[in-house]
Amino acid sequence: TYLDKQEQPTPIQFLTELTRLFQKCRLSGSVFITLKKYDGRTKPIPRKGSVEGFEPSDNKCLLRATDGKKKISTVVSSKEVNKFQMAYSNLLRANMDGLKKRDKKSKSKKSKAAQ
Amino acid sequence: MPQYQTWEEFSRAAEKLYLADPMKARVVLKYRHSDGSLCIKVTDDLVQWHFKYYKILNLRNVIGNLET
Helix, strand or coil, X not given: CCCCCCXXXXXXXXXXXXXXXXXXCCCCCCEEEEEEEECCCCCCCXXXXXXXXXXXXXXXXXXXXXXXXXXXXXXXXXXXXXXXXHHHHHHHHHHCCCCECXXXXXXXXXXXXXX | CCECCCHHHHHHHHHHHHHHXXXXXXXXXXXXXXXXXXXXXXXXXXXXXXXXXXXXXXXXXXXXXXXX
């Protein structure tokens, strides 16, 4: 994966936009979030040889989100990850609140049946 | 496209996939509020593993993946 040199939203901007995506899709639609490791490249890998002077970094990840129409993305480096992770998980917890709560009774019944 | 039943099995498989080739593996979350469902997919474009979730236990996975 490579990213065009144009400005990427900061992780904080991304989280704001992601909240909007979730709000847009509450009544219908899906929010897709993709997460992968990113080595910092901004040009595609040429078929022959390699990009001169490119040193892959080991401490970044790329996050993308979309509702099928609007696309947003950001890069998070290990320096920012702790703060980001807290904000991100709070955001997911707050917005993915449609997931049904765990029913303790049925859960124990299920695990007994599985055994 | 195997679908896992328990979180533990899924997360072990996901970690294995990532360790095999960290640059190729990615995690995709698909959340549908109208259905109350979350579908998690881990893939390296050769193999894909799915986990469909209806319960509110999804945060650990996100944190775990980010740490990786």
